[in-house]
Amino acid sequence: MQLKLSGVGKSYGGLPVLSDISLDIASGEILCLVGPSGCGKSTLLRMIGGLELPDEGEILQVGAPPEGSLNPLTFIFQDFALLPWRSVAGNVSLALESHRAISRAERAAIIADVLSRTKLGDFANAWPKQLSGGMKQRVAIARALAVRPAVFLMDEPLSALDAQTRDILMDDLIELWSRERFTAVYVTHNLQEAVRLGHRIAILSRRPGKIRRIIGIDTPIGARTHQDPELLAIQEELWGLMREEAEAADKELTHG
Amino acid sequence: MADDDAQTRPVPYRGGGFSARPMRSVGVLTFAALVAVWELGSRYGYISNLVLPAPSEVIEAFRDLWVSGTLWEHLGASLYRLVTGWSLGTIAGIAVGFAIGLFRPVRASAGPLVAAIFPIPKIALLPLFIIWFGIGEASKVGLILFGTFFPTVIATYGGVDNVDRTLVRMGQSFGLSRWEIARKILFPGALPAILSGMRITAAIAIILIVAAELIAAQRGIGAYIQMAGSLFATDQLIAGVLVLSALGLTVSALIGALELWLLRWRA
Ligand SMILES: Nc1ncnc2c1ncn2[C@@H]1O[C@H](COP(=O)(O)OP(=O)(O)OP(=O)(O)O)[C@@H](O)[C@H]1O
Numbered sequence: 001m002q003l004k005l006s007g008v009g010k011s012y013g014g015l016p017v018l019s020d021i022s023l024d025i026a027s028g029e030i031l032c033l034v035g036p037s038g039c040g041k042s043t044l045l046r047m048i049g050g051l052e053l054p055d056e057g058e059i060l061q062v063g064a065p066p067e068g069s070l071n072p073l074t075f076i077f078q079d080f081a082l083l084p085w086r087s088v089a090g091n092v093s094l095a096l097e098s099h100r101a102i103s104r105a106e107r108a109a110i111i112a113d114v115l116s117r118t119k120l121g122d123f124a125n126a127w128p129k130q131l132s133g134g135m136k137q138r139v140a141i142a143r144a145l146a147v148r149p150a151v152f153l154m155d156e157p158l159s160a161l162d163a164q165t166r167d168i169l170m171d172d173l174i175e176l177w178s179r180e181r182f183t184a185v186y187v188t189h190n191l192q193e194a195v196r197l198g199h200r201i202a203i204l205s206r207r208p209g210k211i212r213r214i215i216g217i218d219t220p221i222g223a224r225t226h227q228d229p230e231l232l233a234i235q236e237e238l239w240g241l242m243r244e245e246a247e248a249a250d251k252e253l254t255h256g
Numbered sequence: 257m258a259d260d261d262a263q264t265r266p267v268p269y270r271g272g273g274f275s276a277r278p279m280r281s282v283g284v285l286t287f288a289a290l291v292a293v294w295e296l297g298s299r300y301g302y303i304s305n306l307v308l309p310a311p312s313e314v315i316e317a318f319r320d321l322w323v324s325g326t327l328w329e330h331l332g333a334s335l336y337r338l339v340t341g342w343s344l345g346t347i348a349g350i351a352v353g354f355a356i357g358l359f360r361p362v363r364a365s366a367g368p369l370v371a372a373i374f375p376i377p378k379i380a381l382l383p384l385f386i387i388w389f390g391i392g393e394a395s396k397v398g399l400i401l402f403g404t405f406f407p408t409v410i411a412t413y414g415g416v417d418n419v420d421r422t423l424v425r426m427g428q429s430f431g432l433s434r435w436e437i438a439r440k441i442l443f444p445g446a447l448p449a450i451l452s453g454m455r456i457t458a459a460i461a462i463i464l465i466v467a468a469e470l471i472a473a474q475r476g477i478g479a480y481i482q483m484a485g486s487l488f489a490t491d492q493l494i495a496g497v498l499v500l501s502a503l504g505l506t507v508s509a510l511i512g513a514l515e516l517w518l519l520r521w522r523a
């Protein structure tokens with residue numbers, strides 16, 4: 001399943017937030033979205049996921065979602081969005097309960113499977129409150145895996161975590177992608193994450209967000225390292241593009 | 257510097273204090289001392305029996321109440337009114353509060369009405385309720401129902417309003433229906449607020465039932481206290497008050513246990 005955005009625009013109460021966004025996201029591709037604060041990245045992601053309607057343009061899903069996908073467009077949120085009154089297994093279960101076709105036994109099997117894939121097998125009965133930030137986000141990833149998405153929509157999934165946990169989870173995500181070859185739109189402020197994970201990186205300008213540049217990275221995701229000079233050069237280039245936008249956006253915010 | 261003995265001393269301690277750690281034994285001791293002073297004061301004539309009976313007399317009055325079975329008659333009557341009125345008021349309040357939290361037209365129509373009626377001291381409506389429902393049980397149950405309904409409504413929709421909206425977004429992003437979001441996300445999310453509302457309405461219900469029974473009842477703890485007062489039987493009067501205190505403590509312990517169990521995910 002592919003996604004096709006053409007001429008997408010959005011404003012909130014007369015304030016244009018996004019304008020003329022056109023993008024094609026191929027199956028199995030990870031597209032990273034970077035841009036200054038407030039440029040509309042989260043808004044764009046919500047529109048792609050059907051949680052909000054664009055004012056202009058259209059967002060199309062091309063081709064049928066893969067067989068057995070329960071929730072083709074699945075979010076992973078920055079603040080995890082776990083229900084504190086449900087255990088780890090209960091949180092995963094929430095995503096499956098509304099699907100009548102899945103029996104109780106099947107549901108339990110799916111939960112056990114995704115929890116073991118995210119190394120949470122021993123924590124099925126723990127409350128979210130008892131988990132570290134990294135484990136909470138792994139629960140959210142397990143919940144997403146349970147509905148077999150065609151596209152992952154991730155809004156700064158690692159930014160609430162400390163640096164070490166972030167590295168570990170990044171490795172987990174890379175490993176996951178190598179196995180499952182999912183499609184993803186990945187919003188981040190962290191350029192290092194963008195060059196580690198993105199097949200392409202789209203840089204948005206400050207509000208109203210437009211696509212300023214799209215940079216492709218050829219190195220296979222599995223073969224990328226922290227020290228790769230080519231990646232560092234791209235990161236430098238991205239920072240150059242981002243810097244002016246971020247500075248200008250920063251000034252804009254201070255005088256309203 | 258460091259080896260200059262005159263200048264070397266431990267860092268002065270200035271922490272500690274301001275702790276909320278319980279000191280249970282002190283509470284018991286205070287209580288026992290107070291009762292002892294009161295008993296001695298009564299025995300040696302410093303406290304007139306008409307003003308305040310000795311603790312031993314209160315215990316005697318309580319024993320009478322217990323043995324003769326009047327305690328159960330009065331307590332039973334009060335409990336019946338409390339439980340029915342409070343349960344009905346709470347159930348109706350949760351339903352209406354939830355509807356206000358979920359549906360904007362309901363909020364727009366019922367919200368201001370609730371806000372207007374909420375501050376009325378409900379006991380002022382007892383005469384009206386007696387005219388409407390008669391002097392019997394219905395007017396008292398109705399009063400408690402009415403008195404617990406509004407705070408419950410307010411606690412419930414406040415709780416629903418306070419549920420983190422990203423959780424609602426999350427539910428939508430997994431394709432949950434509106435009904436599922438209400439049942440699996442908004443209701444459990446509002447439960448802590450609903451339970452603390454219950455704590456308040458239980459206290460309100462006890463106040464209302466005693467007030468109503470003081471004014472117009474033949475049976476009930478309030479009626480018993482009223483009778484004792486008109487006979488200047490202060491020992492019975494205080495015994496009745498002690499029963500109320502025990503009732504309040506029991507109710508609050510029950511709700512505490514309910515909270516502990518329903519909100520165990522918070523521990
Ligand atoms: N529901 C809303 N109502 C009104 N304005 C909104 C709403 N959601 C977002 N905005 C505004 O739209 C703009 C873009 O918001 P958005 O959250 O998409 O930015 P972002 O790029 O994700 O920023 P950040 O990097 O800080 O997460 C901001 O100015 C924000 O204030």
Ligand SMILES: [Mg+2]
Nearest residue numbers: 041042043155
């Ligand atoms: Mg954002």
